[in-house]
Amino acid sequence: MVVKRVYFLAHGGMVQGVGFRYFTQKRAVEYKLSGWVRNTDDNKVEGEAQGEETGIKDFLKDVDKGPRGAHVVRLDKEDRDVVEGENGFHVRRGGP
Template identity: 35%
Template structure:
């Protein structure tokens, strides 16, 4: 299951992408996280359905200093080969 998330709130400058990477590794998720110009974080997550669902639940809480207000979720179709969970700049 591949999905794309846009996480809104106070999610930049608070270790959110590193938190997402840690949670992705724990949930066997491949993909990436990237800060967006509008202050949100874009995440692509690829994994088994239950693992992706659990990962998304962790994203709703966020890192200790984050304040997640909203998460937009959409299906993501891409031929991009994902071998790990990366932080993109």
């Protein structure tokens, strides 16, 4: 089992106000991932997800599509260091 962590940033015409963070959290739980997601101040959605490589891959495909009503123009991804002992996938409020 290869554990991986990835940072993601969804750019789009419509990624806020459409339930994107909760959609992302639901998908992360389905794929047994940990991490977080939040809206940015510049109308994007960012987060980090950690788990098995296959789960991460499927999760990112879902995030790239987004929930119904969303329009993701681009999804940036960047590998990050694994965080030991992280539990759950959380929706955070606001920017950094």
